[in-house]
Amino acid sequence: MKSASKSNKNKETIRIRQRRRGWLTFVRMCRYGINNFSRNAWLTIAATAVMSVTLIIVFITLSARQVLVDTVSNVSKRADMSIYLKGDTPEKTIKTIKSRIEKLDNVDSVKYISAEEAREKQAEQYKDNPDTLEAIRESSNEMSATLRVSVKELNDQQSLNNFVKTDDLYKKYKDPNREPSFSGERQQAIKTVGSWVRLASIGGSIATVVFVVISSLVVFNTIRMAIFNRKDEIEMMKLIGAERSFIRGPFIVEAIMYGFIAAIIATVVGYGLLILAHDPMVKYGIPIDNLLNHLKMYGVLVFLSMILVGAAIGVTSSWVATRKYLKL
């Protein structure tokens, strides 16, 4: 009984010692990393500069992609995808048709504009022209009830086309004088806009990936060269019995520090560039406010993400670069 208790105590002591040793090793790795960072001034400046440029490219590329997405979204929303019903269609029927359209795959939302509202809008357009306004007011309302459809994918009109061809309720109440805006000659125009939107989205995504990959490779190469210059140090550490993790640790801490400082620089510079670009971009009708609002709202998150991206690139690069020299 006594011996079992003694054995348990010994095991506990060994465990505590191992934990303390692990902690001590971790603190030492961090200290070495910080020392390397502060004592290799030129290397630190060069690596941090390269990583800052990389993160600025990542920041700008992602921002540009967001601006592109906003632009595409604007264009998609502006595409007139409307279905016209007779002016005297009962409200209940309109609601039924609206809910049927809302259930279609590609439909994002449906907005109902009554004939009365349409007439008001028309009147609003001609408010500076009293004669026309008078004529509109005096004539009977020839406007249709409109269901304006917002689609998820501009190129995919299949479900809407099927609906207008097959839905009996719609066919019964459709305005005989006005075909849906996405059929006939307009269909081709919408399709053309849709293909451009699609091309821009794909192009933007590819450009983002290409820029991020190239930038990451540049950082990887810089860190690889830095570690190559210190391969003798690694060799020596190995020969005097340092564990792989103890050799690798300081390089990783150093890379995290590059990432941290580069993230601060890149966030400040990137954000500054966007503010500078705001007025000229708005002048050309490019929607940038949404992006800036998001950046303001999630500023801390963006900054933390930048640190995470910088550190991840640094850690991966130094991990891969040291692996070559750590073979026993």
Added chain:
Amino acid sequence: MILLDRVTKNYGKSNKPALNRASIHVGAGEFVIIVGTSGAGKSTLLKLLTREEKPSSGKIVVGGIDYDNLKDKHIPLLRRKIGVVFQDFKLLPNRTVFENVAFALEIAGMTNREIKATVPKVIELVGLKGKEKHFPHQLSGGERQRVAIARAVVRQPKILIADEPTGNLDPKHSWDIVRLLEKINKYGTTVILTTHNVEIVNKLKRRVITIDHGKITSDQARGSYKQ
């Protein structure tokens, strides 16, 4: 302490082995000088002892550890039991004398208190007291080699391997280093020294093993060397 039994090392597909059926036995506390021309196989022999290289055939046992049974994860532990000194010092350039010596203890997980108690004594032993805060580039070649020796012996290894430690030094500093190695040997550490220096070999009058084209051609108890 060290046993090599018919050890052969081939690099790649070369027909000429770098080390050819070499058999050596070195007892505890011995001072052994290994001589030979460049490319004779001295460095290969040392690399086999520090387990930088694996033999193509033969058996190696160091300090009771049979290398055939040594797992990769235990290699760092083996190397902590062997002190190594190199011709080009291999110091950490961005760390002070104290930090370079302390590094050998830190990797072994010694506490800061133990390190602060041990390192100054070893720095004093190698004659560098007062230079603890100097960086390697602020020291002469001889002083750098002393730091390397301090780092190698601070863990009190049973074996010290010195690979041409005087190769980059002038005669005065070379002798300082050799005297230091003798001092360490007197404390009971087995020393394996490789050198080209005829004068040092002949004046030391220690055991001399000669290697030529990968083969051990002579093993004299109080040997000499002619180039």
